[in-house]
Amino acid sequence: MSSPLSRFALLLLTLALAACDDAARFTQAEPGEALSGGQATVLRNDRNAFSLPSANLSAERRLDFAVGNSFFRNPWVIAPSTTTARDGLGPLFNTTACQNCHVRDGRGHPPEPGDSNAVGMLVRLSIPDQPYLAKVIERLGVVPEPVYGTQLQDMAIPGVAPEGKVRVSYSTQTVTFKDGHTVQLRRPSLDITQLGYGPMHPDTRFSARVAPPMIGLGLLEAIPEAAILANEDPDDRNHDGIRGRANRVWDDAQGKTVVGRFGWKAGQPNVNQQNAHAFVGDMGLTSTLQPKDDCTAAQVDCLAAPNGNGEGNEKEVSDNILRLVTFYTRNLGVPARRDVDAPHVLAGKNLFFQAGCQACHVPQFTTAANTAQAELASQVIRPYSDLLLHDMGPGLSDERTEFSANGQDWRTPPLWGIGLTEAVSGHTQFLHDGRARNLLEAVLWHGGEAQRARDHVLTFNAEQRAALLAFLNSL
Numbered sequence: 284m285s286s287p288l289s290r291f292a293l294l295l296l297t298l299a300l301a302a303c304d305d306a307a308r309f310t311q312a313e314p315g316e317a318l319s320g321g322q323a324t325v326l327r328n329d330r331n332a333f334s335l336p337s338a339n340l341s342a343e344r345r346l347d348f349a350v351g352n353s354f355f356r357n358p359w360v361i362a363p364s365t366t367t368a369r370d371g372l373g374p375l376f377n378t379t380a381c382q383n384c385h386v387r388d389g390r391g392h393p394p395e396p397g398d399s400n401a402v403g404m405l406v407r408l409s410i411p412d413q414p415y416l417a418k419v420i421e422r423l424g425v426v427p428e429p430v431y432g433t434q435l436q437d438m439a440i441p442g443v444a445p446e447g448k449v450r451v452s453y454s455t456q457t458v459t460f461k462d463g464h465t466v467q468l469r470r471p472s473l474d475i476t477q478l479g480y481g482p483m484h485p486d487t488r489f490s491a492r493v494a495p496p497m498i499g500l501g502l503l504e505a506i507p508e509a510a511i512l513a514n515e516d517p518d519d520r521n522h523d524g525i526r527g528r529a530n531r532v533w534d535d536a537q538g539k540t541v542v543g544r545f546g547w548k549a550g551q552p553n554v555n556q557q558n559a560h561a562f563v564g565d566m567g568l569t570s571t572l573q574p575k576d577d578c579t580a581a582q583v584d585c586l587a588a589p590n591g592n593g594e595g596n597e598k599e600v601s602d603n604i605l606r607l608v609t610f611y612t613r614n615l616g617v618p619a620r621r622d623v624d625a626p627h628v629l630a631g632k633n634l635f636f637q638a639g640c641q642a643c644h645v646p647q648f649t650t651a652a653n654t655a656q657a658e659l660a661s662q663v664i665r666p667y668s669d670l671l672l673h674d675m676g677p678g679l680s681d682e683r684t685e686f687s688a689n690g691q692d693w694r695t696p697p698l699w700g701i702g703l704t705e706a707v708s709g710h711t712q713f714l715h716d717g718r719a720r721n722l723l724e725a726v727l728w729h730g731g732e733a734q735r736a737r738d739h740v741l742t743f744n745a746e747q748r749a750a751l752l753a754f755l756n757s758l
Contacts, residue, residue, distance in 0.1 A: 309632045312623040319699045319758070320499055320617030321650070321662030328618055333388040333498050333700060333707050337616040339658045344614075351611025354604050356382040359566055361440050362591035362599075371591020371599030373567040374443040374584070375436035375577060378402050381561065381608075384494040388615055389708035391494030393471065393717040399437075399448040404717065405565065406435040406449055406473065407490040408483075409683055421540070422533045424550055424686035428487050430480050430581045434564045443584045444479030451491070453718075458727050461742045466727055470678075471718050480581055488690075490681035491716040492547055496707075498700050500545070500554050501613030503666060505650035505659040508542050514645060514669045525642045525732050527671035530694070532686045535559070535572045544670050547715040548685040549694040555609045562600050570600040613656065617664070617699050622757050631754025634747055638739040643695045643732070645669040667698035667758060676730020679714070691731055702756035722755050723748065 318324040323337035336348045357369065358379040364370035378384055384391050384403050391403030409425035416426050427433045431446050439445040453469040460466075473489050517528040530543035534552045543549035551557040559572035567576055569592065578585035591599040600608075622628050635641065644667040654660045672692040682690040693715060701722070705711050711721045719725035729737040743751065 309629050309636070311629070315663060316665065317620045317623045318663075319620055319665045320502055321664050323499075323502065323614075323616055323658060323662060324619050325616035326619050328621060328703055328706065330706050331387060332618040332703050333496055333615060335616045337501075337614045337658055340614055344658070347607060347610050348614055351607035351609070354608050355611055356380060358383075359568060362589050364591070367591070367593070368601075368604070371568055373438075373440040373576075374588035375446060375582070376438050376440075376567045377405055377434075377436050377565045378438070379566065381565075384565065385497050386709075387707050388497040390496045390704055390710075390712070391717070392708070392710050392712045393451050393491065393493060394449065396452050397450065399450050399476070401437060401449045404449075404491055404493045406475070407492060407683065407685075408433055408435055409488050409685075410484045410486050411488070412684060420686075424532060425684065427579070428484050430579055431483060432577055432579050434577070435475065436564075436567070436577070439479075439585075440588060443582075443588055445477070446480065447478045448476050449491075450474040450476060458741070460744075460748075462744045464745065464748075466723060468724055468727060469718055469720070471716055488681065488683035490683045493712070493715065493717045495547070495696065496700060496704075497612055497615045499617040499664070499666060499697065500557075500615065501654075501656065501659045502617070502650055502662060502664050503544060503668075503670065503697065504554050504613065505654040505662070506544075506648045506664075506670070507651045510648055511542060511544075511670050514671060523639070523642060524735055525673070527643065527669055527673055527695075527732075528687075529670075530672050530686050530688050530692075543686065543694075547693060547696075548688040549670060549672060550685045550688070554613050555605065558608055558612060559600070559605060562605075568600050569598040570605050571596075571598055571602055572605075574598055614658070618703055620665075620757050621702070622753075625753070625757075627750050627753045628757045629754075630747075631750035631752065631757075634743065634751045635754055638736045640733075640736050641667075642736075643669055643671070643673055644698055645695075665699060668695045671695060673733065674731035675728075675733060678730045679728055681715075698755065698758045701758050722752055726751075 322339045325335040325338050336345050359369045359372040360366050361372050362370040393404045394401045408428040408431055413426055436446045437448050452472050455467050455469050458466045515528050517526050519526050530549035531540050532543035532550055532552055534541045535556055541552045543552055545551040545557045559570045562568040563573040563577050646667055647665050650662045652661050672688050674691045675693050680690040713719040713725040
């Protein structure tokens, strides 16, 4: 976290802001601004800040939260096993427990250069869209790689070959501020080795994705759809260069296309479906929503492996377990902000608005009155996201479509809790693939619709950069 600015530097910064006609004018914290999650906000800022139940959960509801946490945290085992409630792992998988990627419910990170242990990051796969596979694209959002599917799984049970290993290397480029300060940005390159089922399709698209933090998911789910769509502007009617649009994705339970909210490209519509897809994709665990193991026709040993399905139609993740895990992931509380009235934080907030960052990182919403849970209803929340897709330019492109998102499109990630990343996760690696080693690098990777804001930040001097980072670290 940045050191507070000196009084003299703050005075100069205040005068500079006052000289800008279009600058925001925040001189004190807004009412309730520290309570990012409304009444669900938790008052803790240590390494466990992301793992607490929403503050407004009753004692009875906290029991369900604790049981859901146990299924999120504890490892699953290979079937058959005497641990029938937790068996069925694999045949192909990336990890044995949700918590392994979302350590303390926080943010994952890419493997270190030369390391092939990619827990905390996975790699999505697909090939270019094929018109004759329109139904597949409608439901999956992509055309799977024919042999390896939609996700590379680097682990497997005995008797089944893992799909491959992932290594990451980096090249660097220099960005220079107006005052001469330079920042080295690193660009990742993936190397997929030890392929277990032969070569991949020559046009395979790869997208590295680190595990996002788990806080506030139920509150994001409770934002009225109309409030999200109100910020859409694909034709840039207001001429601000921002063309946000919602992703339209397949809802497994409803059997129709709806607005996407979750995932790096907003490819999932709700928390329950996000969890079901993570269970089958990350751990090879079936559920009613995802009833088949993630094996392709070419993976014969995978298809023949034993599973943990129960009697009748009961899947490896029972409806009750999925319900409890969904309750847990809906109710991980958002930590309160820190230092909202500090002069250097308010100065940084003014600069954030002056640069236009709030056009995508929308500060505030009110959740719907009628929600999945009463505790999530009618809350004034401050996620700093519009949940919409934005073209972030070629620098961040993964060249991979996902439903209506193209390679350069990414959902605006919520910023709440971002200043606690190091305390919770032990690192400060940001963006979808963890390439940014700190918040300033993350800002400087912004392009496309965010190019104007990024270029404005490049005019900031040392005091202004420190103030902007102080604001971001207060979130």
